[in-house]
Amino acid sequence: MSAQSVLVIDDERDIRELLTITLGRMDLQVEAVGTVAEARRALGERSYDLCFTDMRLPDGTGHEVIELIAATHPDMPVAMITAYGNVDAAVNALKAGAFDFVSKPVDIQMLRRLVRTALQLAEERKTGGGTAAATGAAGRLVGDSPAMQQVRGTITKLARNQAPVYIAGESGVGKELVARLIHEQGPRASGPFVPVNCGAIPSELMESEFFGHKKGSFTGAGADKEGLFQAAHGGTLFLDEVAELPLHMQVKLLRAIQEKAVRPIGAREEVPVDVRILSATHKDLGRLVEQGQFRQDLFYRINVIELRVPPLRERRGDVPQLAGFILRSLAAKSGGVPGRLRPDAQQALEEYDFPGNVRELENILERAMAMCDGDTIGAPDLMLPQRPLRQAEPVNAAHAAMHAPQPGAPVAAQPTVPHAGPGSGVPLDDYISNLERTAIIKALEESRYNKTAAAKKLGITFRALRYKLKKLGID
Structure with a gap:
């Protein structure tokens, strides 16, 4: 050879x-x-x-x-x-x-x-090595729409080099999955993939978390600690929500990227690191640069190549395929039979805008599986959010009929509601949750905490009641 x-x-x-x-x-x-x-x-x-x-x-x-x-x-x-x-x-x-x-x-x-x-x-x-692995990894990025085919093609190209990639997209579109696929399809696949949420690290701990520290370098440093850069050595460091980095850390991150080396707190010398940088945020990073909240020089270093992941509303044709994939995944976790969408449920999903994108679709289907009878999901089981009601609007039809003004009668003021309602500063979801919590607790008390009887009194299944108890934190 x-x-x-x-x-x-x-x-x-x-x-x-x-x-x-x-x-x-x-x-x-x-x-x-x-x-x-x-x-x-x-x-x-x-x-x-x-x-x-x-x-x-x-x-x-x-x-x-x-x-x-x-x-x-x-x-x-x-x-x-x-x-x-x-x-x-x-x-x-x-x-x-x-x-x-x-x-x-x-x-x-x-x-x-x-x-x-x-x-x-x-x-x-x-x-052609790695083709099967790459295909299997890309299979997790579900959807055959032109937009997703383009994303998969771009991922394959980006995996071939070491250029820093900035992944742009709204919350819930799957930016971390895209980053993992770039890593898994490239020559660093055998190395570590280290994701870090930049907004979840306290500002005073960031330097230690990213670059590590030596024993005794500050109060509480009882032993040497490896930083995230060292942990990702030979692999990929994914900086999620990179826009949340404070300016002082942006300076240090820029130097680490430029010099391919980091200096742990308390160390005399820099440590070389071989790391590919992928980053993402749901915010408009370019606008933050204009506003002086994000360093322009760092923006140019991490944004050598930009990959935009489209929101779900721009690829509605992928919703049925995505829903099927999610339902099969939920069944695999629970050991049950995959749920099925009735035509009315599928139509409702295809018409919904999904502000929370794929992550919201996962939550909706998980909740629907808990609420439905058997394994067939209808549109009512989805409980898709409706547009928030105005304060003057009645909560339901019965309320509307009860308080509708008679012809020729003066319009009376709306009665006082014991709980803050939608439009009064309380989000609609919270308002509905409070109503549900009150009704469930009352049903439990009246049935002497017999959950089966309480579910019957509420007109829902036992499984639905169990889901709501967990969701609302009722013990």
Whole structure:
């Protein structure tokens, strides 16, 4: 079996020699050239498993090399060699299609990790390895609408490089699932996937959580602690709700991304980290930049490539397929039979806007399975939210009939309701929950806490009562 080969393109002899020696010790065949013209000749004569190219060359640029390889050797990963601190050039290289970048002076350990990851990717592309795993992972992103087909196609492309990806989309659309699929379909799949909700970490603990700390570095630091960056070493760090990061942490995060290294609290030296950054938020990050709430330089670093995940209302045709998938998943968890939607229930779902997207659909179906008789779900079982009632509107038809003004009679003021109603500052869901809680407690008391009798008195099934007790926190 022939050794894997690498093409190095750099006009500095010292860099060519360093890479030739380092890669040679990894049992790789290395050909080193110093110009774009020589690179064209070499690429025209044979194919390589990996290419390193400098950004600036005597007769052209590294971008020309990337474009040439993309056109003639699309399966060959390309890594850009950039000057120290020239992150803009690195970002532009990633946008142009580079697999990753390495800064001068070259860190040998980082270089070796990059090479191993790139060669693994090249081998998978040649042999078709990982295809079954990738297909199985993508199967969790349910839907055949054009919008979802485009998302799946984009995920496949993004998995091939190491560029930071910003996943935009409303709450509940599945941004973390998209991030996991990018990770699982790429060469880092065997490494860790570390998701972190940036809005769930107290501000004073963020630096320790992200970068770790040394024993005794502050009060309560009784032992060395590994940070999230170190935990994600060799894999992917997913920064969910990245817009929630305070400005002081945005500065530190930017440096960690640029330098590919972190300094634990209390440590004297930085620790190199090999991490791919994926981030997401439901907020408009561009607008936050304009308002000065999010650093523009960090925005450009994490938003090298943006992937928008469409809301459910923009792909209504996927709702029946999604509903079937969710019902089968619920049945697998409970060990029961998958629920079935009646035509009226399916129509109601297809006409609903789903402000909470896929996550809301999951909650609606889980509740419906608890409320329905048997395993068939009708539209009433879905209990889809209605538009909030105005304060002057009656709560139900009986109330309307009772208080409707007689012809010619003066309009009387609405009677006082003992609980705050919709339109008075209390959300409709909370108002209805309070009414349900009062009715259930009364039925339980009248039936001496016999749940079967209470359910019969309320006109609902025992399973529905049990669900409501759990939902409303009634013990």
